[in-house]
Amino acid sequence: MNxxxxxxxxxxxxxxxxxxxxxxxxxxWLAFGWLLLLVLILEAVSGxxxxxxxxxxxxxxxxxxxxMREVDWGWLVRGLHRWGSQxxxxxxxxxxxxxxxxxxxxxxxxxxxxxxxxxxLVLFASDLTGMLLRWDEPAYQTTRxxxxxxxxxxxxxxPLAAVLGGATKVAPATIGRVYAAHVFLLPFVLGAAxxxxxxxxxxxxxxxxxxx
Amino acid sequence: VIVVLERGAxxxxxxxxxxxxxxxxxxxxxxxxxxxxxxxxxxxxxxxxRKLLAHGRVxxxxxxxxxxIRREGRRFYPYHFIGWCAAALVASGVLVxxxxxxxxxxxxxFDALDPPAPAAAPLxxxxxxxxxxxxxxxxxxxxVGGLAVLLVLALLVALPFVDRAGRARWTGGLLALVxxxxxxxxGVIGAGA
Numbered sequence: 001m002n003x004x005x006x007x008x009x010x011x012x013x014x015x016x017x018x019x020x021x022x023x024x025x026x027x028x029w030l031a032f033g034w035l036l037l038l039v040l041i042l043e044a045v046s047g048x049x050x051x052x053x054x055x056x057x058x059x060x061x062x063x064x065x066x067x068m069r070e071v072d073w074g075w076l077v078r079g080l081h082r083w084g085s086q087x088x089x090x091x092x093x094x095x096x097x098x099x100x101x102x103x104x105x106x107x108x109x110x111x112x113x114x115x116x117x118x119x120x121l122v123l124f125a126s127d128l129t130g131m132l133l134r135w136d137e138p139a140y141q142t143t144r145x146x147x148x149x150x151x152x153x154x155x156x157x158x159p160l161a162a163v164l165g166g167a168t169k170v171a172p173a174t175i176g177r178v179y180a181a182h183v184f185l186l187p188f189v190l191g192a193a194x195x196x197x198x199x200x201x202x203x204x205x206x207x208x209x210x211x212x
Numbered sequence: 213v214i215v216v217l218e219r220g221a222x223x224x225x226x227x228x229x230x231x232x233x234x235x236x237x238x239x240x241x242x243x244x245x246x247x248x249x250x251x252x253x254x255x256x257x258x259x260x261x262r263k264l265l266a267h268g269r270v271x272x273x274x275x276x277x278x279x280x281i282r283r284e285g286r287r288f289y290p291y292h293f294i295g296w297c298a299a300a301l302v303a304s305g306v307l308v309x310x311x312x313x314x315x316x317x318x319x320x321x322f323d324a325l326d327p328p329a330p331a332a333a334p335l336x337x338x339x340x341x342x343x344x345x346x347x348x349x350x351x352x353x354x355x356v357g358g359l360a361v362l363l364v365l366a367l368l369v370a371l372p373f374v375d376r377a378g379r380a381r382w383t384g385g386l387l388a389l390v391x392x393x394x395x396x397x398x399g400v401i402g403a404g405a
Contacts, residue, residue, distance in 0.1 A: 030292065030296070031292075031295075031296055031299065034296045034299075034300070035296075035299065035300065035303060038300045038303070038304075039303070042304070042307070058321075058323070058324060061318055061319075061321045062321070064318055065318060068315070068318070075311070075312075075315055076308065076311055076312070078311075078315070078316060079307075079308075079310065079311020079312065079314075079315050079316060080307055080308065080311050082311070082316040083307050083310040083311055083314075084307055087303070087307060089338070097388055097392065100384055100387055100388040100391070101384045101385050101388045102384060103375065103383065103384035104384075105371040105372040105375065106372070106375065106376065107376075109372075110372030110373075111372075113371065113372055114369065114372065117365075117368055117369060121365075124338055127336065127338075128336060128339075131336060134318060134319070135321075136318055136319035136320060136321060136322070137319045137320050137321070137322045137328060138319040138333075138334050139319070140322050140324070140327060140328070141328075141330070141331050141332070141333040141334070142333045142334060142335060142336075144327075144330060144333065145333035145335060146333075146335075146339070149342070149346075149354075149355070149357065149358050150358065152354060152355035152358065153355055153358050153359065153362075154355060154359075157355070172324045172325065174324070175324075
C-alpha cells in the first residue's frame with residue numbers, strides 16, 4: 001500500500017482525529033453531524049423492523065394496524081421511525097441554516113454544501129414517501145394534491161407526475177413506486193451522499209492541518 | 213493562532229507571510245508539522261491575522277489561545293464524544309417519549325380503484341409554504357408555487373459557483389433571514405383554513 005492510500009485509510013484518519021484537539025468553533029458542526037448520524041442509524045434499524053410486517057399493497061393500512069396493536073413494541077418502532085424522520089429534518093434544516101449564515105459554500109466547502117443540499121432533499125423526499133406509505137385516505141388526498149402540483153408545472157409536469165405516481169392519477173401502482181423509492185432508491189442515495197460528505201470532509205480536514 | 217500554509221509553500225512565501233504579519237503588528241515565527249509549513253503567531257492582537265485568509269497560500273487559521281481556550285483548555289475528540297453520547301441519550305429519550313405520547317395515527321382505508329372524492333389534503337409542514345404561495349396567486353398561476361420552490365433550490369445550488377468572495381460578508385445572514393422569514397410567513401398562510 002503506498003503512502004497516499006495509507007493516509008486515507010479510515011483507521012488512520014480516526015487515529016489522527018483522536019490525537020488532535022477540537023477547535024473551539026468545530027464543536028457545533030461535529031455535534032450536528034453526530035446527531036444526524038445517530039438518528040439516521042435509528043431510522044435504518046426501525047425501517048428494517050417495519051419492513052418485516054409492512055405490505056406495500058392495498059393491505060398496507062391493515063398491516064400497520066396489526067403492527068401497532070398485535071406486535072410487541074410495534075407501536076414503539078413505528079413511533080420512533082415517524083418522530084425520527086421529523087428529528088432528522090429538524091437537525092438537517094438547523095445545520096443548513098447555520099451553514100447559510102456562515103456562507104458555508106465558499107471555496108473548497110462548496111462540495112460539502114452541495115452534498116448537504118442533496119442530503120436535505122433526500123430526507124424531505126423520504127419523509128414524504130414514508131407518509132404516503134400509510135395508504136389511508138389522508139395519505140391518498142396528500143398524494144393526489146402533491147401529484148396535482150407536480151403535474152401543473154409547465155413542460156415537465158405531466159410526464160414527471162406519471163413517473164412518480166405510476167399512472168396519470170393515484171392508482172394501485174403508486175404505492176409500489178413509492179415503496180421502492182422509500183426503501184431502495186432514497187436510502188441508497190442518502191447513504192452514498194453521507195459517505196461522500198464524511199470522506200471529503202475528512203480529506204479536507206487533513207489537508208488543512210486539522211482546521212475546518 | 214497558527215497559520216496553516218498550503219503544501220509546498222516555498223521559503224520565500226513563508227517569509228512573505230511573516231512580513232505581512234509583522235506589518236499587522238504581529239510577532240510570528242516559522243514552525244513545521246505534518247510535513248507542511250506553519251507560522252505561529254506568538255504575540256500581538258491575533259484577530260488581525262484573519263486578514264491573511266485572503267492570501268492565496270494560506271488555507272486556515274487554527275486558534276491556539278483565546279478566552280475559551282484559556283477557560284477550557286485544549287479538548288480532544290474523546291472528551292467531546294462523551295458529551296455527544298449524553299446528548300444522543302437525551303435525544304433518544306425524547307423520541308421514545310414522543311412515540312409513546314403522540315403515536316402516529318392511521319386514517320380510514322380507501323379503495324384505489326374507486327377513490328374518494330378530492331378533499332382538502334393534510335400536507336406535511338414543509339409543503340405549507342408552497343401551498344401558501346399558491347393561495348396568494350390567481351387560479352391560473354397556481355403552478356408558480358412549485359416553480360418558486362424549484363427556483364430557491366436552483367439558487368442554493370448555484371451559490372458555490374456565483375459567490376466566491378473570500379471575505380466574510382453579510383449576504384449569508386441576510387439570505388437566511390429572507391428565506392426563513394418568507395417560509396414562515398407563507399407557511400402560516402398555507403396552514404390557514
